[in-house]
Amino acid sequence: MPADGKAALGAAPAVSWIEVGEDEAGQRIDNYLIARLKGVPKSRIYRILRSGEVRINSKRVEAMQKVAAGDRIRVPPLRLAERGEEVPAPHYRLPVLYEDEHLVAVDKPAGLAVHGGSGVAHGVIESLRSMRPQARFLELVHRLDRDTSGVLLVAKKRSALVALHDILRSRAIDKRYLVGVKGRFRNEVQRVRAALAKRDVGGEKRVSVSSAGQDAETVFRRLSRGAEASLLEAELLTGRTHQIRVHLQHLGHPVLGDDKYGGEAKKAAARLMLHAGRLAFRHPATGAPVELEAPLPGDMREFVRKAFP
Numbered sequence: 684m685p686a687d688g689k690a691a692l693g694a695a696p697a698v699s700w701i702e703v704g705e706d707e708a709g710q711r712i713d714n715y716l717i718a719r720l721k722g723v724p725k726s727r728i729y730r731i732l733r734s735g736e737v738r739i740n741s742k743r744v745e746a747m748q749k750v751a752a753g754d755r756i757r758v759p760p761l762r763l764a765e766r767g768e769e770v771p772a773p774h775y776r777l778p779v780l781y782e783d784e785h786l787v788a789v790d791k792p793a794g795l796a797v798h799g800g801s802g803v804a805h806g807v808i809e810s811l812r813s814m815r816p817q818a819r820f821l822e823l824v825h826r827l828d829r830d831t832s833g834v835l836l837v838a839k840k841r842s843a844l845v846a847l848h849d850i851l852r853s854r855a856i857d858k859r860y861l862v863g864v865k866g867r868f869r870n871e872v873q874r875v876r877a878a879l880a881k882r883d884v885g886g887e888k889r890v891s892v893s894s895a896g897q898d899a900e901t902v903f904r905r906l907s908r909g910a911e912a913s914l915l916e917a918e919l920l921t922g923r924t925h926q927i928r929v930h931l932q933h934l935g936h937p938v939l940g941d942d943k944y945g946g947e948a949k950k951a952a953a954r955l956m957l958h959a960g961r962l963a964f965r966h967p968a969t970g971a972p973v974e975l976e977a978p979l980p981g982d983m984r985e986f987v988r989k990a991f992p
Contacts, residue, residue: 703754706820706841712739713746714822716758721816723761731759772809780975785843785968786824786836787811790977793832793954797823811837820844825851825922830940833860833959833977846967851922857963858919860927861906861979863956863986864936865948868913873903875930879923889943890925892933899923901930907991912939912951914987916960927957939986958983 701719710718716728716737735743738757739750750756778790789807791797796806811821824836824847838844850856880896882889900920907914913936917927928944931937937945940952963974979987 697760699758701756701758703750703752703756704819705752707750708752709749709841709845710822711746712737712744712748712750712756715750716756718812718821719819720758720761721812727761731761772805772813774814775807775810777807777810778977780834780977781973785840785966786838786847788962788975789835789837791827791832791835791959792980793830793982796829797826797835807835808837824848827959828925828955828957830955831860831957831959832980832983834962834975835959836962836975843967847964850964850967854920855964857961858922858959859961860917860919861958861960861983862915862917862927862931863939863952863983863990864913864915864931865939865945865951866911866913866936867908868903868905868915868936870903871905873934875901875903875934877930877933879926879929881924888924890923890929892929897921897923899926899930901926903931903934907987909990909992912986912990914991928955952986954982956983956986 703715707715713728713732716732717725720728729746731737732744732746736759737744739748739754741757775795777792779787780790781788791807798806798808808821808823812818815821818839820838820840822838822844824838824844827833827835836847838847877892877899878894878896879890879899880893882891898921902918902920904916904918905913906916919926925944928938928941932944932946937948939945939948939956940954942949942955958979959977960979961974961976963972965971966973
C-alpha cells in the first residue's frame with residue numbers, strides 16, 4: 684500500500700500504512716493523523732484511535748502518544764467528510780511576512796483564532812493545512828490570543844519546531860508588542876516582575892498576580908501619552924498566558940478593549956488594543972538573524988490618530 688496514507692481516502696477504501704519521517708517525529712498521534720488525513724472528519728479520527736483500529740508498530744495507541752521516526756502506523760479504511768458532516772477549514776489569505784523551507788510567519792488579524800477549539804471550528808493552522816495539502820508538517824510555534832493581531836510563527840519541519848521551542852524556553856527571542864492602555868502611563872520605562880497563576884472561574888481560564896504562580900517579567904516603554912490613554916511598547920521577557928494584559932491590570936492601566944481584565948477599559952475600544960509587532964531571533968537551521976515586523980492594523984492606527992492628535 685502507499686506509504687503516504689492516501690489509499691485510505693480513495694474510492695475503494697483499504698487498510699493503509701504510513702511511515703513516520705525524521706521531521707515528523709515527536710508529534711501526538713492524533714495531531715499527526717489530523718494533519719496527514721486531509722478531509723477525514725476529526726470525530727472519525729478520534730473514533731478509530733479509541734477503538735484500537737490505529738496501530739503503531741502493531742500495538743494499540745492512545746491519542747496522546749507521540750510518534751517516533753521510523754514508526755509504521757496502521758490506518759483503517761476511511762472516507763472523506765460528506766456534505767453537512769464537517770465544514771472544511773476556510774482559506775484565510777493572511778499576509779505572509781516571511782517564509783522559507785523551515786518556517787512561515789503570517790500577520791494574524793484580530794478576531795481570528797490560531798487554532799480550532801472552545802467553540803471555534805477552525806483557526807489559522809487549520810486554514811494553512813487546508814490551503815497547503817501537500818505540506819507534510821505545519822505546526823504552531825507559539826500562540827496569540829484570538830483578539831490579538833500580529834506576527835505568528837508556524838514551523839514547516841519538526842526540527843524547526845523543536846529548535847524554536849528551545850529558543851523560546853531559553854528566552855533567546857525578542858518579542859515586542861504595541862498596546863493601548865487606559866490612563867496616563869507615568870514612567871517612560873517600567874519593568875514589572877510579578878508571578879502569574881492560572882485559575883478556573885466558572886469554567887473560564889483566568890490569570891492573576893500571585894506569589895504562588897510562575898515567574899513573569901515584562902518591560903513597558905511609553906511611546907505616546909494623551910489625556911485618557913497611553914501607547915506602550917511591551918517587551919516580553921517571559922511568555923506566560925495573558926502576561927501583558929494581567930501585568931497592565933496590576934499596574935492600574937488595563938488594555939483598552941479587554942473584556943476579561945479591562946474593567947471599564949473594555950468599553951473604550953471595539954477590540955483588544957494589543958498587537959504583536961515584532962519578533963527577532965536566530966534562524967533555527969542557519970543561525971542567521973531573523974527580524975519580523977507586522978505593521979500596525981488600521982483600527983489601531985485610528986486609535987493612535989484620535990488618542991494622540
